[in-house]
Amino acid sequence: MNLPARHGIRIMRALAAGLALVAMLAAPLSARAEDANGTDTQTATSESQSSTQAATLTITQTTPVVTSTSGFHIKVSITNNSNETTPAGTLKVSTNTLFTFVSRSDIQNWAEGNAPIPTPDELGSASVPAMPAGDSVTVSVDVDSNQHTLASIPSWGPKPLLVSYSTTNEPQGEQQAETQAETHSFLTRSGDGLTTAKTPDMNLTVALPLTADSWQVDGTVINELVADTDEGTTSALVADAGDHSRTQTLSKHQQLQVVADPSYLEAIQTSQTQATQTTNAHNAKESVNFAGYAGIMQPSDFDITTYGSLNDAEAYESAGIYTDQWSAKQALSSYRSAIGDNQASTDTYAWQGDSGWSMEALTAAREQGYSTVIADSSFDEERTATVHTGTYVVNTEAGDVTVLKEQHELSTLTHGQATSDDATAETSDAGRLARLLAQSAFYQMEQPYTERYLLTTFDRNASAEWIEQVMSALEQADWLNLTDLHTMAQADPYSVSDSVNLAQDDQDAQSESSEDTENARSDVGDTRSALKQLTASRHDIMRMATSVLKNGVDVDALSDPQALARQDASSTAQHDTDPTAWIGSLLAAHDAMALCAMDGDSDTGNRQQMVTGARTLADTLLSGVVITPSESVSVFSESAQMPVTVSNELPYAVGVQVNSITDSMQIVTSSTNELDIPARSDAQVAFTIRVSTSGSTVAHVSLADRQGQPFGATQDTPITSVLRISDMSGFIIIGFAVLLGIVGLWRQFNRTKDPDE
Template sequence: MNLPAIKHRPHHGGRFAHAIVAMLAAGAMLLAPAAWADESNTTDDSSSAQTQQAQSSQSKSGKPAETLTIAQSTPIVTASSGFHLQVIVTNNSDVDAPAGTLAAATNALFTFASRSDMQSWAENGTNIPTPNPLGSVDVPAITAGNSTTVTLDVAADQQALAAIRNWGPKPLTIAYIAGNTRSIMHSFLTRSSDGLSTAQTPAMNLTVAMPLTSGDWQTNETAITNLIEETDSTSSSSPASGKAQESTESNGTSNTKSEETENGGAATSAEQSSEPLLLSAESIAQTKALEQTVAKHPRLQIVADPLYLQESGSKPTIAGVMQPADFDITAYAAINNASAYTNAGVTDAQWTAKNAQTIYAAAGNATDAPDTYAWQGSADWTMDALTKARAQGYSTVIAGASFDNEQTDTVHTGTYVINTTAGDVTVLKEQSELGTLAHGQATSKEATAETSDAGRLARLMAQSAFYQMEQPYTTRNLLMTFTRTNSSGWIDQVMSALEQASWLNLTDLSTMANTDPYHVSDSVNQSTDSPDTSATQTVLNQLTASRQGILRLASSILKERIQSDDIVSLDPQTLARRDADSTINHGNDPKQWLGSLLTVHDGMALRALTGSGPSGSHQRMAQAAQNLSDTLLGSVSITPSEPVSVFSESAKMPITVSNTLPYAVSVKVNSITDSMQIVTSRTNDVVIPAHGEAQVAFTIRVSTSGSAVAHVSLSDRQNVAFGNTQDTTITSVLRISDASGFIIIGFAVLLGLVGLWRQFNRKKDPDE
């Protein structure tokens, strides 16, 4: 059980214990306080001693006995803000920790000289003196395995804060002492220029973008069943059907009434939808939260997946649209097998920039075509990937920090122009440290203060301030992105802090794309590591198999043979425009019916190949496509039959085949037994009408009494098996049923009698 949070103001007492605490806060936790007066006087010995103290106590698991986590920290200190710090102290050991003290201190005069210095400080690897105490708080005893939260509030006029005369990042030491245990964590305190007399320098341009998309797609089983059976969805749907039901099955959670209310009725509206592919109620709720966040921060550049906007009903202000369903262009180029994607159901036409704009307009958005951006997928951008993106209509792409491996002394504009055979591509590259932190990751595993959002935000603001200070009069435009899964709360925290940063000028994507490029080239300086595309290959194979199943139904099972080239292709936006009922319920046209089935399958395929890389959601869409194919082929099935008893040399075995599809099928029914003495005829051709049944009869021939099992199966006109197998038991009891049988028996009896007579009446040989 966690102890309650204890909030304290800084101590100012004169007792002996408080005097020790004041000394600690002033820097006594480090070994050479005299040396701290000279900022340049740091030694490896003192750094080693500090590290040794910080790791002096270890739990049996190898973790530090006590760990510190920043729960809250003022990201930007102004003339009036003061400094607020909240730290969680966790006792990882198996013994209780005594009461102790947590103290914070900074260095009001220190200025970081390089990015490596900042990184080394974050990793507790360098000894920068922090002689300016911010305050300290008492930490109560902590029982084994539990934690407590303490709060330190520092007033704006506190001496250490008032001593800061120049803006920028400052080192922050957070130290915890309890008995013989000492834990030290390094973070950052960033002072703005507010209230300082230092000269103002131009703000650095920063573009912050995020992809608005989701991999949490679900299937509406009721709508898919209606589509397969060509029934009216409005009359056949039930209150328990639809997206909410499928979402419950996929996520393993109950869909309660309170959840529907909490999600703004998303689940209720989903149940009434006739669309086969839907977003989960949870994803819809997240969209609503993101909409509120985006509305608060107009400088946040939203690059939206048009299919996601269409289904979620969200209409945020966007900077542009990305490839539909966040299709993974980089993995597509890495695999370099266009036919594999086509066979799986994803053609190039589905993810062009033009189609992205068309889907956006079909969702009822503004008629003006938005800008298009290709967002990086699970692999890195290569020349092949950039060339393909450009050929698909994307003249600007968003790239991760791995795009250019060149190491420079200072950060530079992240705009590149790459010359490809399809045309020039503008690449907007993310800045590495800022992007890592914005993604919710620590810059390294040794940066212990960055294990929490608050700690990462403190580092992010300090890092951005340092980048402006290292070249204050050089025009640069950096890019920072959020991930596809960052929470609205985290995005709100970061954007609120960035908007308060006087050293930053938040720009839009168009401005960054049109700025003078850092580099123009016909090559890409990227990592030589080959991406692992095995998971994507597996998904492609699954999708190819499921699509082939549908095409096989068309060409080899339906009575009216339909080749793939004859299938009526539906407008890709048929389902997207929410007019599926009027288009799919099209009457007795199997070509259009199959076209609608392939449209749904290919929509699943597109959503199974999104840029976030293969995951559970990708597998769910691939499995949904396979389920669609299996359901179609399983709609023609053998009805279970009763055991057959045979009382003569031959008999008939009736087999009933049912067809729940809306069109007649022509199939082969096969039978084989596991006995050589009891056999059946092998094959019967049968035509089963739509929504009907048909019966065939197999001839049974027996040569002895006994039993056998007939394995009855279905195959298409190409003799390829499909569907279920039915086992029927055959029992044979031979009886004499005609005159020839009696003659044979009589003759055998006669021969037996003659043999006996000769045995008793023959003459014996004399030698016997």
């Protein structure tokens, strides 16, 4: 078709205008992209950025949920990493009000500084003073809720947040800003005050294991137990509790699912009772009066998962750890004792320990009465395109087990960890909290009309401050419905099967748990080592019971040390000659320490404290029978007596072997004497010393049980021999020597000489 010339000119002008418009739009977008990343290279990793950044930015405070009235507030600590003073500069905070994250990889890439997302919308800025090398300064940016950028956000959900720090180069000519550092975080807008349609809330359960930070051993109580005094029935374990503020925090947040360790509750109740009796308990530590428990866990936070991985019940029993100590039945009994209500009832949960939930561990938990367990994200290795309900049902030989699996990213953040080493904004609590809220909002947005139940958990030693920050923020998140563990357990399971799909590293741990390869993974090796040490200390207590005490204890009567301990506690210290109940209390104390040594958190150093405490108990018991130090012995004849005194500080009579051996073949003692020593008394035995020459040596006197196995410390006694003629045998020897001399002389003078001589 032929067009008039004027029409062609008009078309050319229109094309030129269009190209000009495109150029005008493209230039700001390019600038925005550079602004978002602080570099022309959009794909530069945060690692390379951190290596070239002259400063470090740490978010110390931020608004995790932005509402129509909250405004936005952020505090940033800036550290000068260079070796010279940096000039004054500016901290700028910007976002992209129109941007919506469309995938989990997008949100993760932004956190790691790898996503080329422009942030053209400035929220605010603050002046940064000049900083000497190595110095730090904290600046704040406070944005009012009516500020244009904040008020113009059209939809709820996570938005990219860029925090950048730049300095100005002078002095001559045009000023030029030079970016020193930047970090990528998130601003999450709630639906409050927006006109967008409301979608169903996503179900989220937040759980906390309430157990001891660590356990301590009371040495005074150990001495009282061994001495069998009135006070000796007190538990030797002391729970190292959090401060009172933690209890106040838990009571404030009723949606927080607190799963309590009943042994911990008992220990706290005992310590509070003692504090009330002795002093004003105003400053007492955590109380057990808080009624908001969602349930209880296995006693002493026993590590059922490692127990299943090792698959060696005999090793645990030899160490004094029996299944009835950590069963659901025992958990309920301890809980009732702690709260003082024999009719109380609550849900029981088995909390995951250091290893993953293998089929063996799930079966063991179910056999001991736990039908629901808490698992970390390693339970199901499968990573689906979108998050799903974390409820599983596993068919075991002992019955079905409901597994509540925590969501990986949410729990990583709640545990106080960054989602990756490259997520620089997540090095602080405030940065992790901002990511936590953004991540949860994104999960709701990716499938807004699909009902899902997600779980996140706190770490065992989470501080009151961190719990308060997280729960307060989640309670403001109007896209979340905070549910309880019981509701999540009753939800339609994501999977029902008769197998466990552990993450690969946990599968490797299962296959490497045999004794031949115990060093392949330190936690398994440490567990076996601790079990061996506990077995040795318990063996020494049993040896005292069967082979040292004069009235030996029937082993069958010691099959339930806990019952014997309760029997001992209900009586006074005035026992008859039967030491069975006393030995039962000692075994119960040992086994309580052994159970605590196998808790689910190997990072606290608690295991070695408990192993050492058990060893101390056994050593204190065995050292109750000792050889009293004696003076050196001087011997002036062929034979003499060496008295040895043995002291029994125990409350029951003992029968032992006393052995003696010297370093010399010419000065020797008799080797063994048997000795009975009454309770809290001394007894003496005499060893015969035989001497064939003058000299000195040392007699090593030791104790052994009636089976000949040594125990206790060896006592060294010096022996000095000064042999003198003091009897007829001596004169006979001298006379015989003189006679031999005379005969020798006679032969010398009366012998026949050789002819050649």
